[in-house]
Amino acid sequence: MSILHLHLVSDSTGETLESMAKAGLSQFEGVEAVKHFWPMVRSEGHLDRVLDEIAARPGLILYTLVGGAVRARLETRAAAMGLPVVAVLDPVVEGLSRVLGREAKARPGRQHVMDAAYFRRVEAITFTMAHDDGLLADDWEQADIVLAGVSRSSKTPTSIYLANRGYKCANMPLVPGDPTMQGLLTLKKPLVVGLTVSAERLIAVRRNRLTALGRGPDDSYVDPDGVARELMMARRLFADRGWPVIDVTRRSIEETAAAVINLYNQREEPAGVVG
Structure with missing residues (x-):
């Protein structure tokens, strides 16, 4: 060494x-x-x-x-x-x-000067922290980006990273039967991005979460059949709505955020501009 x-x-x-x-x-x-x-x-x-x-x-x-x-x-x-x-x-x-x-x-x-960009980052961080995990759904139209995905699919850390880059983010955990999910379907201004992950990776992350909470490993949260159904439901929703999808299985938070920013910039790019 x-x-x-x-x-x-x-x-x-x-x-x-x-x-x-x-x-x-x-x-x-x-x-x-x-x-x-x-x-x-x-x-x-x-x-x-x-x-x-x-x-x-x-x-x-x-x-x-x-x-x-x-x-x-x-x-x-x-x-x-x-x-x-x-x-x-x-x-x-x-x-x-x-x-x-x-x-x-x-x-x-x-x-590092406190210019307009600095205050945009502060505003973005404040907004993102207040709209984590499905909170304040009535305000989502004010977001730049909304991340959707099943529980433990890196939505919160990715949102926080994006906020530090100046993007106002909200994120929504997709839970079968949750009526709050309907709020996603009416959004017009924000870019909605679906985050997905392999079942194996998701189960491993959830098991670690349960261990940290002191709960048993046989919880339905990590049941393979249940996890497969959740992921299928999420993918079907993404496809039906035509939302872009990012697989976070082998991506770091930084890589996922970079992919989201690329999608956002592509959408915001004026028509006819060739990069």
Whole structure:
């Protein structure tokens, strides 16, 4: 097992660095990364203190610093210490600059400003939390997206992930005989997406849920015949209504959410626009 000290130096919160480091590390096996977070580094004095700490635990430095003097000092001192440095956003910013034909605005933390998009995310999260698991069905017409599926088909975590991306979501558990399901059939504005899953995977997830609740494994909730009927009912409903369907059996929450966003964008794309 290799041990890597990974220093994440940012002039903002460091969230971007953390996400990119996680994505990069996922490509390597047998590596234990010890992450050191150094956020809000906006002065040379602060940087010097950080570099003294880095010198005690040398490793790879990933950074997002837009301040010219601070950035130059980091690169100079890192070179003097023989430490590798990577400016993770440079290729993206340079590519955008070439395509757009303009220079980037060097403003620390610009992606975290409380602009209209920020408040849309807050509104989306508030809406989504209030409309989880079939709640407040009378308000579903205000949603951007409504997820439907049998119990334990990843509706809630997918909804929350989408809300963090700025989409107002509601989700509805499909239970045979539940009159609330009728609310789905009259929706006009929201994109309704059906989530399905293999019976084997669903039973395993439900068994884990029952164990966590201290209930016995012979509960009808995990009866194979009952589960098969639930899934058949859901698939029939999706097909009858012409709703797009995503099989979440082998998908992570992020992958499911990405597929939902693609469906939403395709529906919202103006007619005649070729991507």
